[in-house]
Amino acid sequence: MGFFDRWRGREQRASIEDPRVPISSPNIITFLGLDAISASGETVTIDSAMGVPAVWAAVNFMSGTLAGLPLHVYRRTDEGRERVKGGLATILHDAVNDETSSFEWRKHCFDQAFTGGRAYSFIERSAGRKVTNLWPLDPTKTVVKRESGRKFYQYKDGSRTHRYDAAEIIDIPFMLKSDMLQHRSPILANKDIIGLAQAVTKYGAKFFQNGGVPPFVIEGPFQSPGAMTRAAEDLSAAVQKAAKDNRLALSLPAGHTLKQIGVDPEKSQLVELQRFIIEQIARIYSLPPTFLQDLTHGTFSNTEQQDLHFVKHTLKRWVEQFEQELNLKLFGRGNTRQYCEANVDGLLRGDFKTRMEGNARAIQTGQLTPNEARAMDNRKAMPNGDDLLIQGATVPLGTQPVMPVPANDNDEPKADAA
Structure with missing residues (x-):
C-alpha cells in the first residue's frame, strides 16, 4: 500500500467526538462548530444571536405576525367557496393537539425557521387517514435524507429513531441548499454581522464597566518591572472602585501620568455602527428598519409605504409557502376541493x-x-343584508331620465316660428 492509499484510508476514519461523522465528511467543519466563529472572533450560536436586540425583534415580529393571521379551511363549490368548520379546520384554527394551541404551534414553527433555518411537524392520522394531531419536532434531532430518489425524515427520540415519509412531515425551511435536503440558517449564514453585533455589545459593556474610562497606560519613573505591574493593577482597581462609588477624581503619584490607548468610542461612531447593524439585520429578514424600532430615517409617508412593502414582498412570500406546504401535506397533491388559507386582511384590524x-x-x-x-x-x-348593492347614478348616455319642467303662470306662450 502506497502513501496516498494509506492517507486515503486514514481520511475515512470516524471522528472521536461522533463515530458516525467521518473525517472526510463535508459536514465535519459544521459538526465541530468551527464555522460559527465570526470574523470578529465571536462565536455565534442561536442563543447568542437572540441576545442581539435587533435579531430578537426581527424573529419575534415576523413569527408573531404570521402566527396571528387567521387560518381557515375552505371548500370549493359551484357557487364559489364556503368555509369548513370542524375536523381539520378546528385543528388548524384552535389547537393542533391536546397540548398546543394553533398560535403557539405556528409561532414555534416560524421561530425555528427564522433562527435555525427550518421547522418540522409530524402529522398524526387515524386509521381512516384523517388528521387528528400535529406535533412539532425538534429540528436538532431531525435529519433529512434521500433513498432511491425519495425524501424521508429520521427523528431521534431518546434511544428510538423514527422514520417518516415526506408526506407525514410539514417542512418549513428558510432556504434550501442545492441538494434540496440541507438548509441554510439565516443566523449562521450571516455570522459575521451577528458576531459584530455581539462584539459591539460586549465592548460597550466593558467600557461602562470601567466607568466610561477607555483603556489607558500609566507613565512614570518606575523602579522595577514589579513596581510597574503593581501600579497598573492598583490603578485598574482604583478606576473600578471610583466608578462603583460614583467618584469623579483619581489621585496619581507625583511624576505619573495617564495616557489613553485604543479607540475613542465617540470617534469610532459606536451609535452609528449599531444603527448600521440594525439595517443589516433588517436586510437578512427583508424587513423595513421601522419594524425593528429604527425610525432614524422614518417619516409619515415612507413609514406607511414600508408597511405596504412588508405585506406585499415579505409577508406574502411566507404566507404562500406555509399555505402550499399545508395544502400539499394535509390534502395531497391531487386534491382540488379543499384548501387552507391565511387571512392577511386581519392585518388591517388595527x-x-x-x-x-x-x-x-x-x-x-x-x-x-x-x-x-x-x-x-x-x-x-x-335582516335584508344579504343582497348585493350598487350605485345607480351612472347610466348609458341618452338613457338618463328627463325631469319635467314645472309650468309658470307668468310665462307667455311662445309664438310659432314663421
Whole structure:
C-alpha cells in the first residue's frame, strides 16, 4: 500500500467526538462548530444571536405576525367557496393537539425557521387517514435524507429513531441548499454581522464597566518591572472602585501620568455602527428598519409605504409557502376541493378608518354584501343584508331620465316660428 492509499484510508476514519461523522465528511467543519466563529472572533450560536436586540425583534415580529393571521379551511363549490368548520379546520384554527394551541404551534414553527433555518411537524392520522394531531419536532434531532430518489425524515427520540415519509412531515425551511435536503440558517449564514453585533455589545459593556474610562497606560519613573505591574493593577482597581462609588477624581503619584490607548468610542461612531447593524439585520429578514424600532430615517409617508412593502414582498412570500406546504401535506397533491388559507386582511384590524372605507367601497360596488362586511368584523348578520348593492347614478348616455319642467303662470306662450 502506497502513501496516498494509506492517507486515503486514514481520511475515512470516524471522528472521536461522533463515530458516525467521518473525517472526510463535508459536514465535519459544521459538526465541530468551527464555522460559527465570526470574523470578529465571536462565536455565534442561536442563543447568542437572540441576545442581539435587533435579531430578537426581527424573529419575534415576523413569527408573531404570521402566527396571528387567521387560518381557515375552505371548500370549493359551484357557487364559489364556503368555509369548513370542524375536523381539520378546528385543528388548524384552535389547537393542533391536546397540548398546543394553533398560535403557539405556528409561532414555534416560524421561530425555528427564522433562527435555525427550518421547522418540522409530524402529522398524526387515524386509521381512516384523517388528521387528528400535529406535533412539532425538534429540528436538532431531525435529519433529512434521500433513498432511491425519495425524501424521508429520521427523528431521534431518546434511544428510538423514527422514520417518516415526506408526506407525514410539514417542512418549513428558510432556504434550501442545492441538494434540496440541507438548509441554510439565516443566523449562521450571516455570522459575521451577528458576531459584530455581539462584539459591539460586549465592548460597550466593558467600557461602562470601567466607568466610561477607555483603556489607558500609566507613565512614570518606575523602579522595577514589579513596581510597574503593581501600579497598573492598583490603578485598574482604583478606576473600578471610583466608578462603583460614583467618584469623579483619581489621585496619581507625583511624576505619573495617564495616557489613553485604543479607540475613542465617540470617534469610532459606536451609535452609528449599531444603527448600521440594525439595517443589516433588517436586510437578512427583508424587513423595513421601522419594524425593528429604527425610525432614524422614518417619516409619515415612507413609514406607511414600508408597511405596504412588508405585506406585499415579505409577508406574502411566507404566507404562500406555509399555505402550499399545508395544502400539499394535509390534502395531497391531487386534491382540488379543499384548501387552507391565511387571512392577511386581519392585518388591517388595527386601522379602523381604512377598514371602514374599504368595506363601504366594496359594498357600494357590489363586491360584498353588508352581512359579509359585518362578518369580517365578527358582527352578527342583519335582516335584508344579504343582497348585493350598487350605485345607480351612472347610466348609458341618452338613457338618463328627463325631469319635467314645472309650468309658470307668468310665462307667455311662445309664438310659432314663421
